[in-house]
Amino acid sequence: MFDALSERLESAWKKLRGQDRISHANIQEALKEVRRALLEADVNLQVIKDFIAQVETKAQGAEVIAGVRPDQQFIKIVYDELAVVMGETNAPLAHSATAPTIVLMAGLQGTGKTTAAAKLALHLRKENRSAMLVATDVYRPAAIDQLVTLGKQIEVPVFELGSDADPVEIARQGVERAKAEGIDTVIIDTAGRLQIDRDMMAELARIKQTVQPHEVLLVVDAMTGQEAANLTRTFHEQIGITGAILTKMDGDTRGGAALSVRQISGQPIKFIGTGEKVDALQPFYPDRLAQRILGMGDVLTLVEKAQEQIDFTDAQKMQEKILSAKFDFTDFLKQMRLMKNMGSFGGLLKMLPGMPKISDKQLQEAEVKLKQTEAMINSMTAEERRNPELLASSPSRRLRIGRGAGYKNDSEVTKLVADFQKMRNLMQQMGQGGLPGMPGMAGGPMPGMGGRGAMPGWRGYNADGGKKKPKKEKKKKGFGQL
CATH class of the missing domain: 1.10.260.30 (Signal recognition particle, SRP54 subunit, M-domain)
Known part of the structure; x- marks a missing residue:
């Protein structure tokens, strides 16, 4: 993950080695390398323009601290700006004062949404929060069976009414069951859909209106690059989401999704999936990811x-x-x-x-x-x-x-x-x-x-x-x- 981006940025620092101070002239080559690195990482073009402008402004106005080389100072500026672009701080999952906290999972087909729902349930268990999964995907063959199997694996109950029931009704009854059993958090797994499928988007809107979730998390495939940010923005405009989960961050992703989602969609990344195992889910910390990108x-x-x-x-x-x-x-x-x-x-x-x-x-x-x-x-x-x-x-x-x-x-x-x-x-x-x-x-x-x-x-x-x-x-x- 991010290896190519890290290598490109490393070549940018080399442009400043041997310099005694930061100036407009000597940072231009370094900025060109940073721009190339972000383009190759499939970061949104507007995000790149804003990022480079901010780095250039801060670099030219920075006073080099005694004992710190110009390339080190430049790395610090890039690090700070990377963290800002990705959201600066971790956006925690909502926790309602009155149980249950309701989390609605949404996403396109094939993004790993059902598995992400189970991963989130296991993550909550580790935080001593009880969870229940609700299976409303009545369209994909074996989707309910998949969620039931995952639930047994992580010892989390799964509420389902079969594939003939109305998804809106399944969600409503699932929340009622969670209330009756004193469950802390209910996670509703919905059917994967296409942006252009108006009927499916309307169904998702009805589920949201019925259960009034505290969180609507969009599960996005990080392999889609900057398109992940555009997808998040579209879903937010049509449905209204509170955050995103980026999956497949352990694959050959170039980093564009992580660096674009917050800026383009306005919604924070809350979790990242780092593998296929059910425990491979981590809270998203922008500063930590910035450190990893910069080789720290x-x-x-x-x-x-x-x-x-x-x-x-x-x-x-x-x-x-x-x-x-x-x-x-x-x-x-x-x-x-x-x-x-x-x-x-x-x-x-x-x-x-x-x-x-x-x-x-x-x-x-x-x-x-x-x-x-x-x-x-x-x-x-x-x-x-x-x-x-x-x-x-x-x-x-x-x-x-x-x-x-x-x-x-x-x-x-x-x-x-x-x-x-x-x-x-x-x-x-x-x-x-x-x-x-x-x-x-x-x-x-x-x-x-x-x-x-x-x-x-x-x-x-x-x-x-x-x-x-x-x-x-x-x-x-x-x-x-x-």
């Missing part, structure tokens, strides 16, 4: 993902194991699976500052290595996982494990065991450094991860896991440190 990572979202998955009692026990060098392959496998639950390995790395510089090829290789490592650990006995020293002294055990994982000899297992022992020793030495309970993230070697055990490209360590000699660097100040 998104540490806050990473921390929130970790908080959802980590049992901090287990984390404390894991830390004690690490400090006493009792961390074993069973613990390592548990941490690998925890990382999987948080999302793809590449997606997690890109949330860390500087990590977007890693190529897709390197990330794919890392994913493959992790799968191979998991296969080898799964081929071990419980005793071998608890006591890695057994493997270090037994070639026959290593050979058996290697064959069980699909290798002809024991070389990969030998390497895994050696890397694991180095990692365990290093983690013990580092004490409380790095992310608790997440081996390899402390900067040390990750077993099976490229080279001779070190995480590829991980700053500060040689390929064999040994620490590099520090280079003398001048202290930097200002925005460039973010």
